[in-house]
Amino acid sequence: MGLKIVSRVLPGIGVCQELGLHDGRRVGVVTRRNGTRDIVLYDEEGEGAAAAVSLNDDEADAVAELLGAPQLVMRLTNQQSKAAAVITEQLPMPYDSRYAGRPLGDTHARTRTGASIVAVLRGGTTYPSPGPEFVLEGGDFVITVGTREGLDGVAALLATPPG
Amino acid sequence: MVLASGDTASHTATFLVELGAILFALGLLGRAAAALRIPVIPLYLVAGLFFGQGGILDLTASEQFLTVSSEIGVILLLVMLGLEYSAGELLSSLKSQAPIGVLDGLLNAVPGALIALIAGWGGLAAITLAGVTWVSSSGVIAKMLGDLGRLGNREVPSILGVLVLEDLMMALYLPLLTALLAAGGASTVVIAVCVAVGAVTVIIVLAARYGNAVTRIIAPKDAESTEALLLGVLGATLLVAGIADQLKVSAAVGAFLVGIALSGTVAETAVEVLSPLRDLFAAVFFVTFGLRTSPGTLLPALPMAIALVVTTSITKVGTGWIAARRAGVKRRGRWRAGVALIPRGEFSVVIATLAVTAGVEKELGPVTACYVLLSILLAAAVQQLPDKLSVDGSFVPAFLTRRRSVRTPPAQPAPDPPG
Numbered sequence: 001m002g003l004k005i006v007s008r009v010l011p012g013i014g015v016c017q018e019l020g021l022h023d024g025r026r027v028g029v030v031t032r033r034n035g036t037r038d039i040v041l042y043d044e045e046g047e048g049a050a051a052a053v054s055l056n057d058d059e060a061d062a063v064a065e066l067l068g069a070p071q072l073v074m075r076l077t078n079q080q081s082k083a084a085a086v087i088t089e090q091l092p093m094p095y096d097s098r099y100a101g102r103p104l105g106d107t108h109a110r111t112r113t114g115a116s117i118v119a120v121l122r123g124g125t126t127y128p129s130p131g132p133e134f135v136l137e138g139g140d141f142v143i144t145v146g147t148r149e150g151l152d153g154v155a156a157l158l159a160t161p162p163g
Numbered sequence: 164m165v166l167a168s169g170d171t172a173s174h175t176a177t178f179l180v181e182l183g184a185i186l187f188a189l190g191l192l193g194r195a196a197a198a199l200r201i202p203v204i205p206l207y208l209v210a211g212l213f214f215g216q217g218g219i220l221d222l223t224a225s226e227q228f229l230t231v232s233s234e235i236g237v238i239l240l241l242v243m244l245g246l247e248y249s250a251g252e253l254l255s256s257l258k259s260q261a262p263i264g265v266l267d268g269l270l271n272a273v274p275g276a277l278i279a280l281i282a283g284w285g286g287l288a289a290i291t292l293a294g295v296t297w298v299s300s301s302g303v304i305a306k307m308l309g310d311l312g313r314l315g316n317r318e319v320p321s322i323l324g325v326l327v328l329e330d331l332m333m334a335l336y337l338p339l340l341t342a343l344l345a346a347g348g349a350s351t352v353v354i355a356v357c358v359a360v361g362a363v364t365v366i367i368v369l370a371a372r373y374g375n376a377v378t379r380i381i382a383p384k385d386a387e388s389t390e391a392l393l394l395g396v397l398g399a400t401l402l403v404a405g406i407a408d409q410l411k412v413s414a415a416v417g418a419f420l421v422g423i424a425l426s427g428t429v430a431e432t433a434v435e436v437l438s439p440l441r442d443l444f445a446a447v448f449f450v451t452f453g454l455r456t457s458p459g460t461l462l463p464a465l466p467m468a469i470a471l472v473v474t475t476s477i478t479k480v481g482t483g484w485i486a487a488r489r490a491g492v493k494r495r496g497r498w499r500a501g502v503a504l505i506p507r508g509e510f511s512v513v514i515a516t517l518a519v520t521a522g523v524e525k526e527l528g529p530v531t532a533c534y535v536l537l538s539i540l541l542a543a544a545v546q547q548l549p550d551k552l553s554v555d556g557s558f559v560p561a562f563l564t565r566r567r568s569v570r571t572p573p574a575q576p577a578p579d580p581p582g
Contacts, residue, residue, distance in 0.1 A: 011256055011323045012247040013305060016315045028315040033247070033431070040315030047496045048550065052312025 095138030105132025113153030115146025211453015236448030245422020250370035264328030288524035300508025468533030498549035
């Protein structure tokens with residue numbers, strides 16, 4: 001990739017980060033102290049703005065998602081075409097599991113099976129993107145993304161009896 | 164206080180009507196400025212001219228309130244300026260831009276002083292006018308850069324560097340001027356400047372090293388209650404400004420230092436809660452300055468103001484050009500940096516107010532009002548010019564290049580298309 005981002009401190013205003021694109025144009029993002037983000041498209045000289053728009057917090061989040069979401073989908077599709085189909089399943093967490101009452105990190109599920117735990121359902125509440133410190137409980141439903149093999153692996157892992 | 168004096172009932176009524184009328188008028192002007200896409204400061208100054216002495220509406224009951232409010236306005240302007248900079252930013256600007264700061268002072272303060280002397284003003288008035296022409300308006304410039312979508316431009320750090328250094332230099336200049344105006348002897352002046360230098364150095368070093376500790380003294384660690392934070396910061400600022408004034412070191416500088424001393428989330432929240440107050444009291448400050456100037460004195464002040472604007476706009480453009488070149492910016496960017504620095508504003512008015520209140524040179528008020536007004540209007544008018552330059556920075560008006568391309572016959576017949 002080798003993208004080079006140039007940062008400029010703007011005293012009293014914020015910071016400007018600038019990036020050269022594959023076609024020689026440059027774009028920049030100014031993050032102001034008050035949270036406003038300006039997207040800048042530089043002129044052919046690469047020093048002055050040819051166009052700029054200001055985004056408030058919500059708008060900046062929306063644009064970030066627009067730019068980020070297709071990337072995620074693309075990565076998933078790539079995986080799909082490369083290997084077996086990627087599927088999602090809700091795996092039950094048995095009450096007598098070795099991992100009930102222990103943090104998610106202890107399962108080493110991703111390392112062992114290649115599947116990712118993306119959320120946990122507990123009593124009608126969804127806990128999205130649980131970190132390794134998230135404590136699992138018996139009766140949870142663990143939403144997992146991965147190949148058939150990987151999902152079976154996680155299901156077996158969760159069902160491991162204490163010992 | 165105004166409200167407590169005289170036959171209160173009718174006095175209070177007059178006071179409310181006057182203040183309400185002023186604020187309402189300013190609100191309308193704010194909308195007009197937004198519609199015209201110009202900074203609002205010139206309009207506030209003009210509005211002040213039309214109120215008060217010799218204006219269409221004579222103010223009686225609110226004069227004292229306006230005077231106090233405008234002093235609070237100066238303090239709020241300065242504390243907000245201090246809040247916007249971190250001590251680290253000030254130090255790094257000082258390290259990297261010091262030569263530009265000196266050049267900026269020489270190029271822009273000296274012409275002001277010279278023109279004052281040529282006009283036959285006294286030495287004190289000349290020193291004041293030097294300050295008036297020296298400092299660009301960080302408020303107006305930041306607003307213009309934002310509105311034009313130029314914040315991402317390569318030359319912007321150079322522009323802001325000049326502004327940061329000017330603001331720092333003001334922390335020395337204002338105490339110097341205050342002491343001089345107080346008609347102190349040489350020793351008083353030296354002491355005031357030494358106190359200022361000491362205070363600035365101590366505060367910046369303290370804030371850079373122990374910013375959090377300093378902040379905790381003034382405001383609670385977690386900004387749980389914005390109300391407590393507002394009162395705490397405002398109280399501390401007024402207190403320090405008052406003490407600084409007692410010591411003849413300029414209330415404004417005291418407020419600036421409080422702003423620098425605060426850091427982190429407390430500073431961010433303080434900016435949020437103080438902004439509306441600053442907008443209100445700063446508007447009153449500009450109006451009050453106009454108020455003290457009667458419209459009749461403006462016309463005689465105009466020639467001098469024009470001479471000042473022409474000279475010091477050229478020198479400011481030069482300053483910006485050199486600052487940007489030093490940062491390796493190409494020609495168009497150098498011109499953009501130059502024209503960006505033209506506007507003078509809040510600091511010029513603050514400086515002039517000090518001298519006018521002290522009774523130095525009657526013409527100083529109207530000349531400064533005209534000067535600030537014209538510099539901002541000129542700046543607004545020429546901001547777009549650098550973008551019309553050709554890439555190499557030579558100024559070729561668009562109609563010339565068009566005509567030339569029509570007249571000049573191709574030197575050689577176009578080569579046959581390949582294939």
